[in-house]
Amino acid sequence: MIGLFQHLIKISRRRSPWIYRINAGSCNGCDxxxxxxxxxxxxxxxxxxxxxxxxxxxxxxxxxxxxxLRTRDMVKEIYEQVPAPKAVIALGSCPASGNVFSGSPTIIGNLESLIPVDLYVPGCPPRPQAILEAIQKAAHLLENGETHSQQEEDQHD
Structure with a gap:
């Protein structure tokens, strides 16, 4: 019975990935x-x-x-508003390292120090093909229960 229930949950997650974008202070190249x-x-x-x-x-x-420092709370709030299961894609070099903004006293560092990140798309800015590939990979992770949010949920059960 539990196996059937898990199978039904997996089928229900096969849907179009809906995306919400956050610009946490970039140069707009990624946008x-x-x-x-x-x-x-x-x-x-x-x-x-x-x-x-x-x-x-x-x-x-x-x-x-x-x-x-100014967008930190906004990013956390928005992350909490996205219903589980959810996937997070860090777009470009800035969320990973700060890129050209690193060393600034207002940059908090790697995005993963704030929220769990499932995929990084490298580049400054990354190409549209790479962005779409990451979206497809994130949808696959969601479907298979492999995102950080789903793994945390499983640990709490």
């Missing part, structure tokens, strides 16, 4: 590369990816920019 992902050329909607206006309707958080 410029996200836009073509949903244009006719790359057609992110073909894989079912849709941008959402509210984190409460998202499955995936797409975060660009170095997290600053």
């Amino acid at each position: 410029i590369e996200v836009a073509p992902c949903f244009s006719p050329r790359y057609d992110g909607e073909q894989i079912g990816a849709l941008l959402q206006g509210s984190p409460k309707h998202a499955d995936i958080l797409l975060i660009s920019g170095p997290v600053t």
Whole structure:
């Protein structure tokens, strides 16, 4: 019976990944590369990816920019608003290292020191193809129960 229940949960997670974007203080280079992902050329909607206006309707958080002292609380709040299961994609070099902003007293460091990150998309800025590939990988992680949020949930059960 439990196996059937787990199977039904897995089937219910096979859906279009809905994405909420956060710019945590970037130079907007990553944002410029996200836009073509949903244009006719790359057609992110073909894989079912849709941008959402509210984190409460998202499955995936797409975060660009170095997290600053000013945006730290906002990022945490938005992360908490995304319902479980959720995946987090760190977009570009800034969330990983601060990139050109590192060394600034207002940069808090790696995004993973604030919230769990499932995937990093390297580059400054990353190409649209890499962004779409990460979205597909995040959807796969969600479907298979392999995101950080799902693993934490399993540990608490």
